[in-house]
Amino acid sequence: xxxxxxxxxxxxxxxxxxxxxxxxxxxxxxxxxxxxxxxxxxxxxxxxxxxxxxxxxxxxxxxxxxxxxxxxxxxxxxxxxxxxxxxxxxxxxxxxxxxxxxxxxxxxxxxxxxxxxxxxxxxxxxxxxxxxxxxxxxxxxxxxxxxxxxxxxxxxxxxxxxxxxxxxxxxxxxxxxxxxxxxxxxxxxxxxxxxxxxxxxxxxxxxxxxxxxxxxxxxxxxxxxxxxxxxxxxxxxxxxxxxxxxxxxxxxxxxxxxx
Amino acid sequence: xxxxxxxxxxxxxxxxxxxxxxxxxxxxxxxxxxxxxxxxxxxxxxxxxxxxxxxxxxxxxxxxxxxxxxxxxxxxxxxxxxxxxxxxxxxxxxxxxxxxxxxxxxxxxxxxxxxxxxxxxxxxxxxxxxxxxxxxxxxxxxxxxxxxxxxxxxxxxxxxxxxxxxxxxxxxxxxxxxxxxxxxxxxxxxxxxxxxxxxxxxxxxxxxxxxxxxxxxxxxxxxxxxxxxxxxxxxxxxxxxxxxxxxxxxxxx
Numbered sequence: 194x195x196x197x198x199x200x201x202x203x204x205x206x207x208x209x210x211x212x213x214x215x216x217x218x219x220x221x222x223x224x225x226x227x228x229x230x231x232x233x234x235x236x237x238x239x240x241x242x243x244x245x246x247x248x249x250x251x252x253x254x255x256x257x258x259x260x261x262x263x264x265x266x267x268x269x270x271x272x273x274x275x276x277x278x279x280x281x282x283x284x285x286x287x288x289x290x291x292x293x294x295x296x297x298x299x300x301x302x303x304x305x306x307x308x309x310x311x312x313x314x315x316x317x318x319x320x321x322x323x324x325x326x327x328x329x330x331x332x333x334x335x336x337x338x339x340x341x342x343x344x345x346x347x348x349x350x351x352x353x354x355x356x357x358x359x360x361x362x363x364x365x366x367x368x369x370x371x372x373x374x375x376x377x378x379x380x381x382x383x384x385x386x387x388x389x390x391x392x393x394x395x396x397x398x399x400x401x402x403x404x405x406x407x408x409x410x411x412x413x414x415x416x417x418x419x420x421x422x423x424x425x426x427x428x429x430x431x432x433x434x435x436x437x438x439x440x441x442x443x444x445x446x447x448x449x450x451x452x
Numbered sequence: 453x454x455x456x457x458x459x460x461x462x463x464x465x466x467x468x469x470x471x472x473x474x475x476x477x478x479x480x481x482x483x484x485x486x487x488x489x490x491x492x493x494x495x496x497x498x499x500x501x502x503x504x505x506x507x508x509x510x511x512x513x514x515x516x517x518x519x520x521x522x523x524x525x526x527x528x529x530x531x532x533x534x535x536x537x538x539x540x541x542x543x544x545x546x547x548x549x550x551x552x553x554x555x556x557x558x559x560x561x562x563x564x565x566x567x568x569x570x571x572x573x574x575x576x577x578x579x580x581x582x583x584x585x586x587x588x589x590x591x592x593x594x595x596x597x598x599x600x601x602x603x604x605x606x607x608x609x610x611x612x613x614x615x616x617x618x619x620x621x622x623x624x625x626x627x628x629x630x631x632x633x634x635x636x637x638x639x640x641x642x643x644x645x646x647x648x649x650x651x652x653x654x655x656x657x658x659x660x661x662x663x664x665x666x667x668x669x670x671x672x673x674x675x676x677x678x679x680x681x682x683x684x685x686x687x688x689x690x691x692x693x694x695x696x697x698x699x700x701x702x703x704x705x
Binding site: 255273274275276278279280284286288289290299300304 | 596598599601607608620694
């Protein structure tokens with residue numbers, strides 16, 4: 194790897210988030226620190242209620258931290274940065290009156306990109322997620338997995354340095370989820386974006402990641418950073434391997450141990 | 453098939469008009485109370501230009517009031533739906549404004565704006581704007597926040613989020629408000645023309661009613677109905693054009 198690839202793209206320093214007034218206040222996040230290198234695939238795994246989604250909102254500039262800071266390429270994030278960060282949520286939130294193609298074009302039309310250019314760029318991303326044939330369909334004519342792929346294409350079309358994904362496959366059935374994981378890895382290897390992927394699924398967290406950040410709840414914090422030693426490209430049979438099993442046990446204990 | 457229904461419809465109308473005319477000719481219906489098709493035609497023949505001019509005045513007042521009430525109502529309703537503090541202040545206010553019988557302040561409006569088209573436009577707008585704002589607000593409040601967060605993450609400005617995400621998502625409720633508001637505007641404009649004015653359909657209807665020219669009165673009524681028919685057609689078109697995905701969605705479910 195060359196030097197450029199090794200640089201940190203995202204730095205999170207001492208981020209805490211406290212909800213509510215003094216007395217009934219709840220620390221959703223407490224002193225979260227980590228950094229993500231360019232082109233890395235980082236998963237954040239933790240039990241429900243550990244502040245994963247709050248962290249994602251702060252990373253995306255959609256919510257502010259009570260203290261601490263988030264730096265993207267050394268610049269502080271205080272508001273959404275559509276030129277650098279794109280997000281995929283648990284629900285695809287496709288605009289129901291727009292076709293798949295028009296939904297992918299939407300972020301570009303918000304920026305005022307010319308019609309011809311945004312058509313071409315959106316078509317290219319739909320092609321990448323394998324939905325070129327469904328470009329003219331409306332969201333309700335697509336399956337859940339296809340809708341989420343449109344949402345991924347809509348994020349990629351923004352050509353972000355950082356792609357944030359907040360449990361994007363949680364609403365899908367097991368089989369579709371596994372397929373989408375492989376699909377995402379293929380897309381990631383093709384586009385070489387940096388991805389921060391939040392999940393509560395241990396298998397998913399290990400299977401996708403270069404680095405896993407394990408979170409615990411009350412207060413939400415990162416308890417461990419694990420480098421995944423599995424080679425790439427990943428394949429389904431690795432899930433049955435000994436290394437994979439050990440990793441899963443370790444994460445399970447980390448999550449289980451936290452009070 | 454379509455031509456056949458058309459012929460049937462026209463047939464029904466011919467029969468209704470023939471019975472009406474027959475009742476008048478045989479003296480069953482008094483022309484003083486019920487007029488007759490031939491009297492309406494005679495009124496159109498003798499005073500056609502006056503009625504066209506009146507229709508123009510009324511249509512102008514209605515169109516201006518619609519433009520004002522729709523734009524202010526939808527804009528304010530969207531803002532109130534998106535900003536919780538504004539919603540808390542305006543919800544009881546809007547509900548109260550809808551309950552106000554504005555007709556009691558019309559004399560004041562004529563003092564301020566005269567008895568020309570201006571006072572009709574103001575009154576029509578006043579009557580129409582509040583139900584539009586209230587229904588838009590309710591529709592926007594019902595939008596799932598994920599859509600708005602999605603738009604924000606893409607860098608949508610407040611105005612873009614409102615016009616390109618919130619209003620289209622709230623469309624069924626917005627349309628309900630527009631239907632309500634628009635019918636109130638038509639009522640408001642024609643009613644105030646009847647009260648104090650020198651032009652418009654409402655003025656002609658009351659004027660000829662006082663003269664017992666029932667043919668003229670019915671002609672005025674028909675033209676008045678035509679304005680609300682046109683407004684309604686416009687709304688149905690908007691609903692079709694921008695709300696088609698909703699009915700498709702329901703077909704799938």
